[in-house]
Amino acid sequence: MDKLVQASVFAPWEDPHEAPLISFKGVTKRFGTFTAINNVNLDIYRREFFALLGPSGCGKTTLMRMLGGFATPTDGTITIDGQDMAYVPPNKRAVNMMFQSYALFPHLTVWDNIAFGLKRDKLPKDKIAARVEEMINLVQLDKFAKRKPHQISGGQRQRVALARSLAKAPKLLLLDEPLGALDKKLRQDTQFELMDIQEKTGTTFVIVTHDQEEAMTVASRIAVMDHGELVQVETPDRIYETPNSVYVADFIGDVNLIEGNATPRGDGKTELHWAEDQSPIIAECPHAPGTTARCTFAIRPEKVSIGKERPTDRTNSVRGKIHDIAYLGNISTFKVELSNGTMVKAQTANNRRIARRELTWEDDVWLSWTETAGIVLVR
Template sequence: MRHVLGAVRRAFQPWNDPAARPFIEFRGITKRFGDFTAVDDQTLTIYEREFFALLGPSGCGKTTLLRMLAGFEQPSDGSILLEGRDLSAVPPHRRPVNMMFQSYALFPHMSVENNIAFGLKQDRLPNAEIRERVAEMLRLVKLEGFAKRRPDQLSGGQRQRVALARALAKRPKVLLLDEPLAALDRKLREETQFELINLQETLGLTFVIVTHDQEEAMTVADRIAVMNQGRIVQIATPAEIYEAPRTRYVADFIGSVNIFGGTVEGRAEGAVTLAGEDGMRLRVANADAGQEAGRSAWVAVRPEKIRIAHEPPAERERNAVEGEVWDIAYLGDMSIYNVRLASGKIVRASLLNAARSVERPITWEDRVWLSWADDAGVVLAD
């Protein structure tokens, strides 16, 4: 996964404003299916015009949260509020939300324009208004010339746009997206991610997306809730999730990471020092307080923050270790080096290929030194 810091494109941070009121609130939400607890007593706030991502592996509870907001599932405990209104007694078709499904669920016998118009006809809108909205949606998703085609005459990306247009045609206050890009190939998926960002900003709507794709969440979202086993383990901006994960689970789930175990020796001048594996001395600057001497701890370091060289660094007494190049992956824009330490632990370092050359000064079975700055690592809570 490339180092993507996502939606740092705008100064939109209502969650840091004490006066801002949440648009969507999950209060103590629990959802049980028999003996299985899919969502376990979770509280979450989402703000108006936010692009919010629920991220996690299959079975973590993210889609269940989305379906409860849509009204397709009822909470076992807790409440869901939209603009301060409790939605528990509001049926799905009366909620000001619309959902775009992973399968798109287009009607195969209907044309593009009739698919988009379906919900509007169900709401018995005047024909003139339906035609106007359909034309507006076709312009919005850039499918003006495809109105008469059926879904089987479209590409996967075009079908995805039709489903998006149909979901937006009813002008919901909140658009729910359940793995909306999963069926697209990688290149088209990347292009569509930016189209979603631009569309969300143009319309000024609140988007809530469910995905298991870390890079997708990092690209589109203002904030991400990382979930595991029915619980939210961290909510933060993409940059904070990547650069300052709180736990080993979050660090390992988001992108590629090296995690070193160690024992805290002490704390001085805002930095924590640890005795680490393979004889390493670790020093982490700007670490949170509360790291007691003698306590076991974990340090996360991203591959792109690790320097790799034949010669040892000048300050080899900390954040430095020697190993052997075990494997190399050339990815065009960067090279990935897997370095085997004396203990057998594999440490990954990445190096940008800035020069136009296929020659690599470091190759297989070379003895190399890995090192990183004091502020490159993060001490994890557990």
């Protein structure tokens, strides 16, 4: 049974016999004296929904442009399906790109927008018609085939652009901030549609985004970038639960960060001495230093318990006063000030009506967490 469950997990990057569809080997891109991409090594596999995530200017779009053939590496090689892309122009690559603006032809109908690339390839009319109908059904726009872009919604235009990009059955689809123009509710709905379409077509998707929530939702793996370098490449759950640096922990989601001097205990746990009037924090440290070193403890607010009584079953507990409360509907975030001025956030699920909430502003409370709830980061 265990083998069947394990076999159903999609993780080709963990299979040494699986050949990547895309390989970046020592790829560097310079613009004059500025290094936009610095010695990137990365493999992306077939059927992956891969996300390049980072703030503006981190190099993610440059990396995508090189993959699409719109920019040339200064050093290193990029291969797609084993073929070196150095001298392959964009129109000869089995790659399509979907832009944030969608770039639809305003004078053409939905049907003709999707058919455009197929007509340029001079496919027989019956094959074009069959493929366009297949794509229209895939993105559920059969009732809008005769309309023009200005006659449909932003979410529908996004689906037209996606259908047009997939019509030529590329091995790889590049998506450059594809949902940036949509409002939050529509963006969330469209994320699940994208995942469903990617799974149905089996096309490898590579998405560029600065939206952490979007990357966490759609991607099989995420590459977090900073200043042209890959900081961490992992699955969303590992990026969130076991970040490899303070940068990743702080960039992905909400987090409490507490600096201190970490001393290994020899049992896989580390003691972080962080304030004179507080007990040391006991936590795991995957890359524990051999001696005492300056480190940072990171813990997500939802993993911090809050209550009026001091817990007796937790190693880690601190006392403070509620400084602020953010009510977000499904959850509430409590900002608690400790005796030394440190602010720590805790989150609780609102499974009771707000009128029955036990905690309020200025209440004295205890915060606590288990030894495995957070992580000590060396860098």
